[in-house]
Amino acid sequence: MKKPLFKLDEQVYEGVHGELTESILNVKCIRLKPNNMLLTREEKSVITSEKIEDLAVKLLKLAVTELPPDVKNALKRAYEEETSEAGKTQLQAILENVEYAEKTRTPMCQDTGTIIFYIKAGVNAKGLDLFEEALRKATQRATREVPLRPNAVNPFTQKNSGDNTGRFIPFIHWKLVPGETIELTVFPKGGGSENVCTLGMLVPGEGVKGLKRFIxxxxxxxxxxxxxxxxxGVGVGGGADISMKLAKEALLRPLDQPNPDPEIAKLEKEIYEALNTIGIGPMGLGGKITVLGVNIEYAHRHPASYPAAVAFQCWAARRATARINPDGSVEFLTHKPI
Amino acid sequence: MAVYKLKTPISEEEIRKLQVNDVIYISGTVVTARDQAHRRALEYFKEGKPLPVNLEGLAVYHCGPAVKREDDKWVIVSAGPTTSTRMEIFEDEFIEKFKVRVIIGKGGMGPKTTEAMKKYGAVYAAFTGGAGALAAKSIKRLISLEWEDLGIPEALWILEVEDFGPLVIAIDSHGNNIFESVMKQVEANKQKVYEKLGI
Incomplete structure (x- = not known):
């Protein structure tokens, strides 16, 4: 492999000499291609459209075929703790299904969801302008390659676009953070659990009691x-839109990470334990395990409002995250890379 | 709870043996049908037109599979159940007219279907929602694809399956419905949960 070339004023340095020059003189050299040509803008930025697209396709494939470890563990524990026979058959089928899907790299559920991305973007990261288009292309490619079920329908003409893209879909939630790294999460969200998500503008005077009853x-x-x-996923406060956004974000938090605020963590545990005595059970066939976890996020509320949102996630809690470092290297945070 | 392995066509006698909470595995022919296919099948019956497949003794599956095309052939990639309650408006008539013996789906069905199952000898068998890969594993062959004009999820996928299951009998042919009894119990439990949470 040819060593990279560094150009400072008219002097060209090779490989490690260039790096040393940069660090000793505390300057940035111009990178040259091996044939001494100047790099294009795209090449200078180590994050390219192709790189983002490839990564997003991989994350989509990982997400729909393999559950993150915290969800797998929660399902195994649920199987151990379930007392009803019908419930146990369901959890056993779920565990077999999860294992088989991972082994064969096929989608664990035929409803591969609406494709949603969450991006934590370092404000100094390069290539942020490339994401929107690259993620759209990745969604189309993953639909063909994984494959994903086409799930993007125009609400007025009822026409299915056939490739999981459409107006605002895939949807991207952006969050700016300090630094140079980019964290990309895919969150394919199934329709069955989405259909029962609910938002309530509760009575402030009832406080947490009203919230518990609502859940x-x-x-x-x-x-x-x-x-x-x-x-x-429970989101409280902020406003109607903010509480639902928080409820959805709560679904992204791994099940083995309680809310960092000990009081909220206590409430999460209390509601989780209470819900697992209600008796709906796996697939509604009756039994102990109705929920795998309760995650709560909150914002401060207006004195006159108590917005609360409950977002449901089916057992196939599919998500996959990777971090893109400033040098272009990629770390997978939820899965082993494929 | 008993476990049975059934082969299609399934007789009324075999169905009458089954009780809620029993587990069955089906081998033979299973036909997928969602809202649109139910509607069209009943229209065909009214017009005296034959269906592309004789459903007597077979299992109907509430499912819209994820598929891919490979060398001009359809491959069923993932085929878990869809929510059955949407078919409640058709199912009693569907069971009566076509003598289907098993309805497979998720989430349960209502009193009209329960009544028809009692009257004509059929069961509702719950397959684990989301277990699409497991379902696809037991599909041995696509016998034929009919009514493709309804779209991929809504078409009739006529499938040859082997030991498709575990399917939990959630509505039997004696008027028992697990989902109804569970939800009755849940309503009763709710008060205790309120108390526990200090509501």
Whole structure:
């Protein structure tokens, strides 16, 4: 392999000499191609459209075929703890299905969801302008290659686009953070559990009591529909939109990470334990394990409002995250790379 | 709870043996049908037109599979169940007219279907929601694809399956419905949960 070339003023340095020059003189050299040509803008930025697209396709494939370790562990524990026979058959089938999907790299569920991305973007990271288009292309490619079921339908013409893309879809949630790294998460969200998500503008005077009742009622009303055992994401405060956004973000938090605030963590545990005495059970066939976890996120609220959102996640809690470092290297945070 | 292995066509006698909470595995022919296929099948019956497949003694599966095309052939990649309640408006008539013996789906069905199952000898068997890869594993062959004009998820996928299951009998032919009894119990438990949470 040819060594990279560094150009400072008219002097060209090779390989390690160039790196040393940069660090000793504390300057940035111009990178040259081996044939001494100047690099194009795209090449200078180590993050390219192709790189983002490839990574996103990989993450989509990983997400729909392999559950993250915290969800797998929670399902195994659920199987151990389940007491009803019907519930146990369901959890056993789920575990077999999960194992088989991972081994054969086929989607664990035929509903491969609406494709949602979350990006934590370092403000000094390069290539952020490339993401929108690259993620759209990745979604189309993954639909063909993985494959994913086409799930993007125009709500007015009822026409399915056939490739999982459409107006605002895939949806990208951006969050700016300090630094130069980019964290990319894919979150394919199934329709069955989405259909029972609920938002309530509660009575502020009732406080946490009202919130608890709202969560329990939402779970009872959902019954067997969201493919239990579920992860319950709760978002409180902020406003109608903010509470639902927080509820969805709560679903991204691994099950083995309670809320860092000990009081909220206690509430999460209390509601989790109470919901697992309600009796809906795996797939609604009756049993102990109705939820795998309860994750709560909150924002401060307006004195006159108490917005609360409950987001449901089916047991197939599919998500995959990777970090892109400033040098272009990629680390997979939830899965082993494929 | 008993475990049975059934082969299609399934007789009424075999169905009458089954009780809620029993587990069955089906081998033979399973036909997928969702809302649109149910509607069209009943229209065909009214018009005296034959269906592309005789459903007597077979299992109907509420499912819209994820598929891919390989060398001009369809491959079923993932085929878990869809929510059955959407078919509640058709199912009693469907069971009566076509003598289907097993309805497979998720989430359960209502009193009209339960009544029809009692009257005509059929069961509702719950397959684990989301277990699409496991379902695809037991599909041995695509016998034929009919009514493709309804779209991939809504078409009739006529499948040859081997030991498709575990399927939990959630509505039997004696009027028992697990989902109804579970939800009754859940309503009763709710008060205790309220108390536990200090509501």
């Amino acid at each position: 329990v009622d939402a779970v009872v009303k959902a019954g067997s529909k969201p493919c239990p055992p579920n992860i319950i």
